[in-house]
Amino acid sequence: MGMLDPNxxxxxxxxxxxxxxxxxxxxxxxxxxxxxxxxxxCHRGWEVHALNVxxxxxxxxxxxxxxxxxxxxxxxxxxxxxxxxxxxxxxxDAKLWTRHGSTPHLYETDELLGxxxxxxxxx
Numbered sequence: 001m002g003m004l005d006p007n008x009x010x011x012x013x014x015x016x017x018x019x020x021x022x023x024x025x026x027x028x029x030x031x032x033x034x035x036x037x038x039x040x041x042c043h044r045g046w047e048v049h050a051l052n053v054x055x056x057x058x059x060x061x062x063x064x065x066x067x068x069x070x071x072x073x074x075x076x077x078x079x080x081x082x083x084x085x086x087x088x089x090x091x092x093d094a095k096l097w098t099r100h101g102s103t104p105h106l107y108e109t110d111e112l113l114g115x116x117x118x119x120x121x122x123x
Contacts, residue, residue: 022056023056023090023094023095023096023097024055024056025053025054025055025056026055028087028089029084029089029090030053030054030055031053032080032083032084032087032089033053033058033080033083033084034051034053035083036076036079036080036082036083037051037053037058037060037076037079037080038051039079040075040076040079041062041064044064044067044075045065046062046063046064046065046067046072047062047063047064048060048061048062049061049062049063049112049115049116050115050116050119050120051119052119052120052123054123058076058080059118059119059123060076060119061106061112061115061116061119062076069103069105070103072103073100073101073103077096077097077101080096081096081097084096
């Protein structure tokens, strides 16, 4: 699986659409997001192969049979936001995530192993 090169134009366009400072998670917020992703995956019958919750983004390799990649990403974002708000770790009106994200499909074992290695060891 090839990783995408940084895209300065896309990054700048995203920055221009922001209506506040970038969201950076502290350790407590990161733990809530980690736990929520595991909880949602378990509830939905999805398998989390790798997970790395960073201060300003999340990488997850998830096997979700029958679910569209967009649904997986949106569910994980929505539930993470809900749990952070319930814990009063973010404001109720805070925008936390970008509009989209990377959702490559991994069809081959070497692609899966490469993605897991990237998430676990190359962050």
